[in-house]
Amino acid sequence: MTAESTAATRPRNRKQLIVEAAGQVFSERGYHAASMEEIAAAVGISAAALYRHFPNKYALFAECADVMVDRLAAVVDESAADSTLDDVLTAIIRVTVAHRSSGGLYRWEARYLEQDDRRKLRTKFGQVISRVSEMVQREHPREDDGLRAVAALGAIGSVTMHHTSIAQRRIEELLLASALGVITVDPGAAAGSAESVELPAQPVPRTRRAEILAAAIPLFARDGFANVTNVQIAQAVGLAPSAIYRHYPGKVDILAAACLQAAGLLAQAVDRSLHQAGDPREAVIALAAAYVAYSFEHNALTSVAEAEIAGLPADLQRPLILAQREHIAVWEQQLRTARPDLDPRQARLLTHAGFGVVVEAGRALRWEDTPGHRDAVTALVTGALTI
Template identity: 85%
Template sequence: MTSAGPAAATRPHNRKQLIVEAAGQVFSERGYHAASMEEIAAGVGISAAALYRHFPNKYALFAEAANVMVDRLVAALDDAPPDAALRDVLAAIIRVTVSHRASGGLYRWEARYLEREDRRRLRTKFGQLVDRVTEMVGREFPLPEQGLRAAAALGAIGSVTMHHTSIAQRRIEDLLLESALRVAATDPGSAAGSASLVELPAQPVPRTRRAEILAAAIPLFARDGFANVTNAQIAEAVGLAPSAIYRHYPGKVDILVAACLQAAGLLAQAVDRSLQRAAGPREAVVALAAAYVAYSFEHNALTSVAEAEVAGLPPDLQRPVILAQREHIAVWEQQLRLARPELDPRQARLLVHAGFGVVVEAGRALRWQDAPGHRDAVTALVIGALG
């Protein structure tokens, strides 16, 4: 009888699970196209060849990783008794989300790279999750827009996967739970008229060829993902030969950087104009929420590109975009702490991101239709998340 050898003796039984966990984290942090099988294998401490024994290619591993979080969330709901309180169910969802925070952001933006059938399957699972939470929200808080409030509450929870603010896990869970419950209990009509607080900067009019290229590229990036869009597609949208793009931008990535910086600039202008009207800290927080919601509806394609693609930028090009984002969050943090002095900076930052998560998921639930009242409803839910 031959021995399997020391390597086989120490091989973990859950290696496939470890691979999926490592892959989720790499895909979340680097993006699908920037991630490599070698990088994922290194995170598990194995060779790329060993990785291919479990998954035939990067896409198969990506599809598996994309489903892990939602499967865990569905399992947490399945374990809850039929008469479980909303607080207990949300707490279970939060524990799963926070425990897998590093890889949980994968579905938020990267799922666009799933093939159609895999994307449909993932959406079905999330739809079941939202439906279950909607039922509980309606039972405990019989107010209008139960589905919208449920999606927004889950957005507040999921926001923790999109940033790196460091707080003790128990404190994160407590803050997210109270934020999500406030969202679930918020009447979407409670911020009626908040849109009047906002004066958005005008949509930039492309007056140069460079600006025309940028305006054409943004909706393509938003629809198909930056990596899937070619310079030829952008050139065709503008009526140029592909080679003409290089007279205005050194490469496609430079168009993406310009889009991200344009997003940051427009948002900064909206915030400055809104805060000028605020009479006090609470009014300032409401004005910030209304401005961010209005901006997200008005510039949805630009916003999704800036938020989804920044992680894939080279570090030197990423730096000014990250700095602009941090400056924006610092404004929120300062105003929220003036309105809620009991919060420390990290707690305030966590809640600010929860508010951003509400906008993303509530906006998606409304299909970003800029109908009367939608901006006010989402603003009310953001204010609820912030407490």
């Protein structure tokens, strides 16, 4: 085959195809677990051809992060001067849904960006938030317009974090209703909810194994699992690095234990909250309040469990995925009791929207754990569920 014929068969949008495939692989496998060979195979090219477009995996990863934010910024910037909030949110939803499989790298994987690249990403996304905040303030004025805008975008972005299959038009309708529910929610809808939540306490480390786990969780949360070494964990506990192996076969087993602990604490919190509910709507609010309280109180543990599960081997993932499914099934059941108009898939999609609200609103509040913050985020979650 001549050079001319090879060039003729090479798609002109190959770089775009690479970025799309890479975004999906990074979202599903995590930055460190993904390989250039795997990405090249997904595009249908050789690794050598991939390196002609990107010099290394990090350069490709940074490009993926930039592309999605640029798409969101573009639809916001291109909106007409007389566009309504509904118009802008609908445009954001369509972009997010269209690139659903590759958008998930933002929520957790972006922490692996270098400082300058992370700052650029934050600035670009901040511009999107500012534009939405302005429209929220104009159409639904209140002091917390910024928080409501961030939470609404969290509800929309949640669709990148799960695989629930629904017709695209219905997804767009549900996400728009959820985002508007967040924006128009009564701030007093969950007042006092924080006071009614009784969370299980995180176990006090009384053994060496428990001490290792307690020391590892904040390190994983701060630096990312792949960047933490057994030497760092051992130093935090006051052990020689070799002593770690007496308690855990490897670092990945510490991560699995952290994720299992998170799942157990959350299951206990849910059980306690539902016992106090008097009717279906109260049950959903109680469930939301418990999830919010758990997320604030055990933030490091939660972020590790959510961010790092994709990096676990299949045998260690299995019990965690089962626990996740059981938790979501509780939400689905309670939400459908409160809203009989929803089918199971629609209820699951809205449940994930509520989770997205907690993540983004919690970050916006810097996870400062106060009763007022818990109540505010609980109200935003109930808005996202449109109950």
